[in-house]
Amino acid sequence: MVNYRYLGNSGLKVTEITYGNWVTHASQVDDTDAIATVHAALDAGITTFDTADTYANTAAEVVLGKAISGQRREGLEIFTKVYWPIGPMGPNDAGLSRKHIFDGINGSLQRLGVDYVDLYQAHRYDYETPIEETMQAFADVVRQGKALYIGVSEWTAEQLREGAALAKELKFQLVSNQPQYSALWRVIEEKVIPTSAELGISQIVWSPMAQGVLSGKYLPGQPVPEGSRATDEKSGAHFISRFLRDDVLTAVQKLKPIADEAGLSMPQLAIAWVLQNPNVASALVGASRPEQIASNVAASGVVLEPAIITAIDEALSPVAERDPEQTYTVSPKSRPGS
Incomplete structure (x- = not known):
């Protein structure tokens, strides 16, 4: 089964493995298989599920909603996000304005078929909207009971500090950040993680297997495997x-x-590695087949010996990206679609 960790400085516990449906539901995988995979995750002890309105242009939320229908709501932790363009992608269909946040949460709740989400996340930082407006809107979403906690994704250390200060002033909690993090992509370690630890913010990390590269299936000097993520633009080929x-x-x-x-598969080693960081509350993993779930879950609770950590660092140190300046390049400087 899967261990739990607290999310930030809050009383909310989440599973160390979060099921994410970014490139699978309503995209790679048909609805029947997607629902079966969610049920396999539930059977394996995963109760935390992450999606976003922008995934498959809102369709991924619909699929997740179908998959969790009939489950005990109190036993699930449902996360979604707002920022990227959705729908017809008009001038107010993106960003973190008050209008888009309220349109976003109302649409997400309807698609997911729930009365509230446990965590509502700013999918990026919006340079075109005053952060005061954004945080006030999130505070009102919480007060209306539509979200219990607020998080962000890929914010810089400075943005986290400003957002946390406003959240405290507005009397709600900013509890999480969702950045890319793996043994190959370590750009959050120098600034984001120390700042987050100070502020009581956890990381929910995506791509702990570096888009599948840390699984070992991509070989030097060889063509990428047919049907792999590297061959599918819809599945994030540009990221890999x-x-x-x-x-x-x-x-x-x-x-x-x-x-x-260590007695682990390479994917398990990659997931276990990110979970060794005490500021990481959960590792986001996806699956296109139910049988993949059991393998991912086996990484929960693993304690890697110091010698194993050292060996991983020595193997990857020459090629791992650590530059903290990379954290400043993720959020677009102008609102997408505007």
Whole structure:
């Protein structure tokens, strides 16, 4: 089964493995298989589910809503997000304005078939909307009972600090940040994680397997496997391209004996590695088949020996990205679709 951790400085517990449906539901996987995979996650002990209105242009929320229909709502932690363009993508169909946040939460609740979400997240930082307006809107969403907690995704250390101060002033909690983080992508370690730990904010990390590269299935000097994420633009092929260099793929192959020594598969090692960081509350994983769930769940509760951590660092250090300046490049400087 899956262990639980507290989300930020709150009383909310979430599973160490969060089921995310970014590139699977209403995209890679038909609805029947998607629902079966969610049910497999529930059977394996996962109770925390993450989606976003923008995934498959709102359709992924609909699929998740169908999958959790009939489940005991109090036993689930449902997360969704707002920011990226949805619908016809008009001038107010994106960003973190008060209008879009309220349109967003109302639409998400309807699609998910729930009265509230446990965590509502700013999917990026909106440079075109005053942060005071954004945080006031989130405060009102919480006061109306439409979300219990507020989080963000890919905010810089400075943005987290300003957002947390406003949240405290408005008497609600900013409890989480959702950044990319893996043994190959460590840009949050220098600034974001120390700031978050100080502020009582947890990380819910996406792509702990570096878009599948840390699974070891991509081999140096070889074509990418047919049907893999690297061949599918809808599945984030542009995200994985940064890791498909021969020096990176050669370094990743050095993890195989390390995983064997730890008694783990390479995907399990990658997920367990991010969970060793005490500021990480949960690792986001997706699945296109129910049988993938059991393998991912086995990473929960794993304690990696210091020698294993050192060996991973030595194998990947020459190719791992650590530059904290990368955290400033994620949120668009102008609102998408406007």
